[in-house]
Amino acid sequence: MKTDLKKKRIRTENISKRAQNISVSLIKEMSMLADAVRGGGGSRIIPFGQGVPYFDTPEYIKREIIESLQQKDTRAYTLMPGINELRDLVARRLEITHAIKKIDSRREVMITVGCQEAIACALSAVIDDGDEVILFTPGFASHIQQVIHFGGKPKFATLKEIDNWAIDFVKLEKAVTKKTKAILFANPANPTGKVLTVKEVKLLAAFAKKHDLFIISDETYDFLTYDGIPYFSPASLPGVRNRIIVCGSFSKKYALTGYRIGYAFAEQGITSQMMKVHDALVICSPAISQKAAIAALKNSPASEKSTAEFVKGFSENRERICARLDNLGNFFSYQKPMGAYYIFVKYDYPKLDSRQMAQKILNDIHVVVIPGSAFGPTGENHLRFSFGGTPEDIDEGFNRLDKWVASLR
């Protein structure tokens, strides 16, 4: 008996369909492959993979973290939906940035373990098995896995690459069925850097109203647009209050990706449901991270300064990476990102699919890029580069790519 059991492996039928249907996003898989390569020695890894800002957490936030260690409540669970002060600060901030009247911070705002958990709570609260969620393709890899994890079916609406990733509203209409429950997108977008125009946002809101859909708005990069392009959230429109779920983040704006701190804002009928899910998944967001977020929102002059510095740095990185891509001739082609710090690059090398391509680049020259296939059915033959890293890493990565591309020819 004992021997039999020892021999027995986990059988597939014992694993949930939910888990079988999803995969680790290729973004994390590439990080893990890179870690294995790093362990094997050789030249330094150049990270164009996971989107981590190269800036360190601002000093005024670090000081607050150190001070918070003297406050005894930092060791303890916070209230399940978050520290009241932080929820108030998020509400007041959204009232200004999103032109929303009177947000009830106790009923409409919750603090989450990053934007990822906010979206998980939103999806769990609104979709049942077999419900459909519209995603853009290319779109953020984890959104696809999150929808499937909660029993939903992603329905993809293709973006117009040649038109700098504009929404194709004809295709969008065609993606709707009776089972469509929500539309989920990041704006500014990941992996394309697309920023929705005010007109597109208005049309999206009208579309959601017409088909009675929830709008799950991933606003992780709301602070990061280039060339003066305005950021406009659907939450700023009248009449969407009962269907909008804003999922926000402190990760990129304040260099806090490792702190796992984000928030959700929605009408109380939705938020109360999302809170139940949040309780079942994680109990509460980390107290020390919530205090870091309070520091960020309370110290407006300091945070405006650090954010402006970040935006300037990423803007310069954008020019740098575009110049280096141009330098490679027609091997790579791209649409210049309007926001975020990703560029979704098409490559001209039909021999390898994007997964093979990313693996080969990692193995050959220790440069991490993310396979385009992670980002939906139209992502193939592309690679995502993050330009959130240092200018030096961009240069070193492209010095290696220059030689590597030449060697392929």
Next chain:
Amino acid sequence: MKTDLKKKRIRTENISKRAQNISVSLIKEMSMLADAVRGGGGSRIIPFGQGVPYFDTPEYIKREIIESLQQKDTRAYTLMPGINELRDLVARRLEITHAIKKIDSRREVMITVGCQEAIACALSAVIDDGDEVILFTPGFASHIQQVIHFGGKPKFATLKEIDNWAIDFVKLEKAVTKKTKAILFANPANPTGKVLTVKEVKLLAAFAKKHDLFIISDETYDFLTYDGIPYFSPASLPGVRNRIIVCGSFSKKYALTGYRIGYAFAEQGITSQMMKVHDALVICSPAISQKAAIAALKNSPASEKSTAEFVKGFSENRERICARLDNLGNFFSYQKPMGAYYIFVKYDYPKLDSRQMAQKILNDIHVVVIPGSAFGPTGENHLRFSFGGTPEDIDEGFNRLDKWVASLR
């Protein structure tokens, strides 16, 4: 049109059944009610509610947190399954404490957002809609909600209160159906403080093998038993390796509840599935909390000292709270806890159910206790007291309760 939409509330049919079927655990609800009472002024709130140790995070961990702020990777996502060093430390620790041979830390250990998220990942990976999970009643409130959240059906096996919450193996057998997929329990248990005997653990393992069930073992309080009672994990038994999922925590042992840091250990076929869920829910556990956990596991002499101090304090608290309960005569009756820092007290006051009782105690004398009904079908007419708080709070709480009980008579 605009007015119509503004008037329209969220309709129930737009919320997922999953969310509709669960509720915020009464533990968190009482915390929120207490917060509202606190906002109203009056006497200080005495917390016998949520289980937060009264000790502060040990200084050697705080020092490490401060130092980690100088390491640039603290700001960034860690690898999705956690920092390799921490996974190694957890593996080596479990090999010793659980007498497990050769744990593959890269494939069998993952770091989570507290034990809660470890259990969420375990449940999501093994149950589909309609699958049944056996829970003990009374048992941990959140386990019930977590099972329902992932589409599972809790099947309750009643513990024998008069026999100090011993497992009734006859009732346990009767709880099994063809749909039973797993058994989930905390040991030492919450809310009863029951510690499973070695014999009970062996019988449970045999039971799980007989019915081909996963064992999800919530080991949050593995360090906390009294009177020299040994702690014994089912993971220490041969032949359960392919069905055991150990969910552990740094929260209580190192006074890190607010840091949201725990871990899971299981055979790689299970862990690989849980990692996918973890990625979809939270990306990774907070880096700063992982570094706190590394400090805890690396500094054995310091951590052994702080843990011994905690255990001594809680042991004294146990004597204190039992003496104060005894002092109230037959209004309260209880089984003396064998571990953890909860006592599940039966009250003799048929006029009020446990929810009304907890609400009345909060309103009348600003003392937080948790209604027994939160802990399963046999929890009614009980209240859970945490004695994780300070001795002073225990005294003050019972000074108020003495008068309050007298006033009821």
